[in-house]
Amino acid sequence: MRSTMKQQAAADGLKAGKSIKSALLDAGYSATTASLGKRALSGGIMRALGHNRRQFGVLGRISAVEQEEIVRGGLVFNSLTRSDKGVQSMKALGSDKRVSMFVPENVTGVVVIVPGQQAENLLKEEE
Numbered sequence: 001m002r003s004t005m006k007q008q009a010a011a012d013g014l015k016a017g018k019s020i021k022s023a024l025l026d027a028g029y030s031a032t033t034a035s036l037g038k039r040a041l042s043g044g045i046m047r048a049l050g051h052n053r054r055q056f057g058v059l060g061r062i063s064a065v066e067q068e069e070i071v072r073g074g075l076v077f078n079s080l081t082r083s084d085k086g087v088q089s090m091k092a093l094g095s096d097k098r099v100s101m102f103v104p105e106n107v108t109g110v111v112v113i114v115p116g117q118q119a120e121n122l123l124k125e126e127e
Helices: 005-015 020-027 043-050 053-059 064-081 087-094 116-126
Strands: none
Touching: 005 020, 005 043, 064 087
16 A cells, blocks of 8 residues: 555655644645654555654664774764764663663672661561
């Protein structure tokens, strides 16, 4: 099943970075439909957006080393330009299980020390 021209126009607006509401309004949907937000995205619009999923699959085939370099490079660039654009995306990319860049190397635990008399009282209460 193919997407209609209206659905394709809405998908093109979303790809261009417009909000859901403005993309739907520009495509000719009613204000009531546009105000529904994500609930208004029909299967046709989703199909029209879906042809890009192959491109995402290709992007997902980068190695772990390349992924780390992208995150580090993006963070350094943002630091030098004093901007925070894409920081959340870089943090998510760096937190991927293959890379785990933001996990501490040393796992620390909590040790609870109970003085001798209290420990004996606790043991008696458990019995």
